[in-house]
Amino acid sequence: MVASEQAQTGGYHGGVGAAISVDEVARQALEIVREISVEQLDALAGREPHLRIDNLNAGYGQMEILHGFNLRVSSGQSLCLIGPNGAGKSTVLHSIFGFTNIYSGSISTERDGKKIEITRLSSNEKLRSAGIAYILQDKSVFPGMTVEENLWLGAYLMNRKSAKQAADKIFDKYPRLAARRKHLARVLSGGERRLLEISRALVMDPQVLLVDEPSIGLEPRFIDAVFDILGELQHKEGKTIVMVEQNAKKGLEYSDIGYVLVSGKLALAGHAKDLLNDPDVGRLFLGG
């Protein structure tokens, strides 16, 4: 336990000797950009992808952040996006969920074996009919509401009865939350709060989970617990996971595929364990 904690703290701060400035990371990151073909991405996904992004140009307002971005991830697979600050990692999640302006390109997923185009769907429709849910960063529970009410709100798009049933299913799955059912979310521990945030997104029974910084704001001992929950969802229930993780080492250790984003473009893509051993990735994002 002690050893793993040390490893995590190492991942957080980068080795002291190898520390380079944020700007320097961004500059050097530009040099490692390699041309990546869609065929390579298809090969990484392994089989027919469940979620695909083609040639996406997207951003906020008039500001384009993603330029010609492609993504492939098959069901039951996990993909971790890493890269310097401002590279557009969160913008990828926002675009999939419908929170950005999409200028061109397409996003599609599949439902019942059929490909469906979701580029221009509103986030409500994504949640309701495309089976995509978004898990926000830490501190997004409703603190003044009970655990139960938080889950009911996760099923806001369902009618009251189905919402309660869906919440009960979650309580069956996570007895830890069931024990806290009537407690206000603000009194939960950091780990319980994260569990509530994740399970609140599960109420709608999504196939794709977009996970924004799962480890942020958590004490090291809770980080593994959070990745265990995500791992279980992926491997036991076949959920497709796309995550952004500041703690690149942790994120890649957990994921199947890793994408490195630099300046709104895909710079590197590979099996996560290969990226962990890639000297450039190691130097720039894993702290040497």
Add this chain to the structure above:
Amino acid sequence: MEQVIGNISVLAAMPIFNLGLLIDGLLVGSIFALAAYGLALVWGVMNVKNLAQGDFIMIGGYITWTLGRMGIDPLLGVPVAMVVLWGIGWVLYRTVISKVITRDLFTSLLATFGIAIVIQQGLNLAFGPDTQSAHANLPTLSFAGGLITIATTRIVGFVLAILLAIAVILFMRKSRMGQAIRATAQDSRAARVLGIDTEKVYSFTFCLNAAICGAAGALVVMVWNVQPFLGTTYSIRLFVIVTAAGFGNLPGVIAAGFGMGVFEQFGGFVLGAEFQQALIVLLLLAVLAVRQLQQRRVRQAVQ
């Protein structure tokens, strides 16, 4: 000054008067509590401080007064004023509030201040500057050999205000929309991620508050009176109440509403009715000064 001392000695000599003032204070305080809850709702959910709150109340009062002139019982004015104010709230939200909600504090303050002025002048044009009141045909009760008199209207107003407050609180706790409103107030980003249409929540909240003001206005015109420019005094009262209690503190807002009612009754009795308005403004200053001191203490603690 002699007058004031004389009034205080009356209270000291005849404790039963205190009881009368206290009861009256609680009765009118219930109306303050209701309208203050609406103000706190909009403040907490949308971060808009509605300076036109008192003027919404005046509109509700004039609607009820107009119905009274047409021979309709003022008590029926309560639901009518609520419906009409809901509509006015919706129009104002569409045309003004939705445009300023994402802007900074001063923009929304100025916008609602502008709405207040337009309402005041509009009421003045429509109804003239005279004070008006509507009388429900209800008797005045007297107790303790006539030393305490309570107008039945005030009791009715009290009961209605309490019932409405309970209805709103239950709505906020139990209904899906109420839950969505609370969720949006606590974390609007998380609410959007879960599929809550926050734009709809804002619009609904603003309309709900306007309707609450309509009901409060209907009660005000029965218990006291309305006048085109009296709205500002109500707005100040309500800001005192909400600032003193903190807008997230519902029981506090209700308690402070009652407190305001009692304070005004005693203040008005001791200092004379002509000082009643000055007293409210003084109280606002006092509350703001105390809040400022509290915050300074917090700032020091942070350093």
